Amino acid sequence: MRKRGITLRWFTLTSALLVGFYILLTAAQLFLFEGFYEKQKINSLKNNFSNFTQQYVEEQWDEGRVYNESAQFVKNNQTQVAFIKPNGDIIYKSPFRIDLQTEQGSMERIPLFSFYNQIEVIKAKIKKGDYITVRGDYILEGYEKGFDPYHIQKNETQFFTSYIDESDVPLLHPISGTVMNIEFPDDQTATIREGILVDAVDHWFPLSESSLATLRQGERVEAEWMDTWSGLRNVILIEPVMKGGQLDTLIFALSSLQEVGELFNALKLFYAYIGIGGMVLIVLLSLLFSKIVTQPIIEMNRVALRMAKLDFTAVSHIERNDELGSLAASLNSLSYNLQRSLNELKLANEQLVADMERKLQIEQLQKEFIANASHELKTPLSIVKGFAEGLQDHVAEHKRARYVEVILDETNRMETLVHDMLELAKLESRSIRLNYSSFPLRELVANIVDKLMNHLQDKQLSIVVHGLEDACVHADRTRVEQVLMNVLVNAIRHADTGSMLAITLGVEETHSQPEQDRSIRIAIENKGDRIPHDQLEWIWDRFYRGDQSRNRKFGGTGLGLAIAKHILELHQSSYDVKNTEQGVAFYFTLKQSSNFFPSSL
Known part of the structure; x- marks a missing residue:
């Protein structure tokens, strides 16, 4: 009910x-605008006209300035102006004219009143400096006293007034000369109002005695006059110019009041139409204001309902400097804090689950490691124990030296296993730092082959190295040697007797990296039994052996490839193993040195 009451x-x-x-x-x-607007226009005209007259008297304008200032006054006030003697003789009339310097050096001012319907064309065709010929008649009295043009010609271009035909042109008096100045009205209506000014001057002059008496006292004459020809209402202002206490010149101004009536009539029609729109606007604005009051409450209610369902992502977008705005901000703050607490709780739960899974994984790895280590140590310990008991019981005294040799071999095997287990633990903990340097890869391969020569001779194996002669890599030399040693030893153990091992050095082909960021690819391939396809992904795991019975036929600890894998991962290198047609090939990459770029053979 409260919400409805507010609305x-x-x-x-x-x-x-x-x-x-x-x-x-x-x-x-309806009742005030017409009179207000008309009064405002007349008062503005009076002020501007008084300033115009005052400047004329104080600055003593010459003829050229009179015409220029008159033209500007007409344009700014939409008011026609003329300078007249008290007896009605015209001194200066229409300011819109062409100033023509004749060949005799005299200046003729050609009024453009008669060409009112061709002003735009004349403006486009005639410019200052043009040589033209004007034909017309001299009028001896009235407002139009002076030269009245009927025809203007510039080269082949001609302009005629509506008062003559082309056949009348030879009968007119010609004046030829250069255009020194030209003043055009802003629009065609200015020249039409010039015609009304002619009628007004003819109507008012000679002036009545009362008007002359007022003007001789230096006071302005104001009157409203309706043009009988057009029926338009006009206001007439006559400002006197005194010299030596005598009336010397009259400045006659005429301004139409017709625009006021037309504007008022248009406004009546406008408000008749706007009345319908006003009522529609009232309804719309009323609904708008009602929304302004009730919408914030509806918005906050929506947010509260979502919060009740534990959805704290909803936000109220109300921004106001009042109680509703403060309530919306508090609701948003509450929603934000609850959402943050809920997110923190979720993250804590996720972290707890991850920690528990990690703990279980570590426990499982530890169990597997212990089981594998126990299995690997069980056999050599049993052998050592058996032969030691034989020595203790003086069994087969003639084989005593053999027993001691076996015990030493198994002890060395266990020592190697423990060393590899400790090495693998360090690598898995990422506690080893690599000592990077640039070194030639082929030289390192040759050194390792020399160290393994006895192993190769035992199985009558040969090694051939293909590819880059001058390959240079940037890595930890000691660790790379360990990788090559473990992979080569594994390849030797599983190679067929009398076969050949191939080591290939090449540039890793990548199109997304520049040449200086490419890697060297090392491939080691033997000839022998291939690895079952489903076991390829386990080959790098610790204690993995190709034979499922984990027999001791091939020797080794089962940690060599796992150690190699962790060293390569520390170098951010890629590695892989694939079965080939004749055996197995191991691949891995090393970052090539930025100071040396190899070229293939």
């Missing part, structure tokens, strides 16, 4: 204000 109250208040404002505005327009 109804706002609707009633808005409707009353808008209806009252509309009635007041309409009444003012």
